[in-house]
Amino acid sequence: MPRTSQPGRTVSARLLDVLFAFEPGRSALSLADLVRRTGLPHATVRRLAGELTAAGALERRPDGRFTVGLRLWQLGTLAPLTEPLRNLAQPFLEDLYTALHQHVQLAVLEGHEAVIIERLSAPDAPELVSRVGGRLPLHCSGVGKVLLSHAGPRLIETVLSGELRRYTPNSVVSPAALREQIAGCRRTGAATVRGELTADAESVATRIVNGEGRVVAALSVVVRAKSVKPQAVLPSVIASGLGISRLLGWRPGVKIRGTDPDHH
Template sequence: MPRANEPGRSVSSRLWDLLFAFDPNHTELTLSDLVRRTGMPHATARRLALELVEVGALERASNNLFTIGLPLWRLGTLAPRAEKLRTTAQPFVEDLYTALHQHVQLAVLQGDQAIVIERLSGPHAVKLTSQIGGHLPLHCSGVGKVLLSHSNPVFSEKILAGRLQRFTSNTIVDPDVLRKELAYCRSTGTVVVNEELSEGAQSVATRIIDHQGSVVAALSVVVSAGSVKLQAAVPSLVASGLGISRALGWRPGIPVRIGSMEP
């Protein structure tokens, strides 16, 4: 049962739980859905949901489905970390997509997952498990491994010591094997993932560095397994990553700072 039914919870934390009951795979929810996904009593969920509707944070359609309201979307566009990155990266992402006609995505670290803040996708590209705003696991996605490899060592060890979910038969869940892969990623700035998160999907990812040398994001190309030689995409991907990094103020003389990125 979600923690929303615990006694002593503040109203603001319960409102937060209601809002985060929505995700890219659940953009429309009934009141019963909200109750089930938050663990709140029906009466409490209804009262708080209607209060959110009143201030515009949620919208309620004629079929009684709740959705996120436009004011929250407007507020989200003010997030400086994501919006500056998206704006800076956009021309590079577009050029990379034009060159490869594959999924191109940009992600940042949030908590113990990678969150996708930008993506361009071809109409016939391989189906992915997440959308813009969706989360990806750190141990088996391309962007996740880049972010994990450059994060605080205490944090990365905590992830490796935890439960590493196996999504496919290729998912690496051995901490020692992952440590070697993360070390290689720190050394080269790139990582290749072969059907670890989704059957039939391969990806290659690289780091995005700011003016202080901190890795602030990861850029990846995702392709259908066997359709493209991933190594052929690496030069274009790395060039785009360096271009975004330069636009953020990084220069070749600035060393990459490992462990400076906090979740």
């Protein structure tokens, strides 16, 4: 349910709700779309959208629909982690893509999900459920398992005690089985997922570590099921993850500390 109809919300909160109505798959919205997604009155949305457009945060297309404006996009690139990480990782993603011609993606932890911050995809690669800027579940995606495995105990317990959705018949939703996978991923730094999120896709993922030994992202290659043996892809993925980690300042011997301070 939209929260913007609640009384007492500030103008800035309502402006943010208009902006956050945009998301992957909904990058161009009409005024009616914004009204429906925010729950605000039509006149209020029209006024706020006009102000955001005048400021360059939104742009209005010839067909009347709104999109995220250039100034807002430029602001997003200043996020302290994602842009430097994307720039450093890009050559490694390109090399993996050139070698395998499959999906290659980079993701970070946000809340209880993995957010894709970069992806290179081949036209004949398996269709996936998300895209750049999209979110993946932690319990049944390759990058998600890596990020979950290196998270703190509180996040792990929250995820494992919550709803573990079964996306396909292969989805692992047993907390006990996931604990075993988490232990293995912590030990090796890598995870392999076979048809858990998308039935015809297999994912091989590894961690990316900064100079403090903290896991800041996960890198994965997603291939069509049974087209490539995961064991054949794994060394290249791990090597790429180590290469990116070195550029972030990590060196062998630095203890892996996980994604947040309560990791032990």
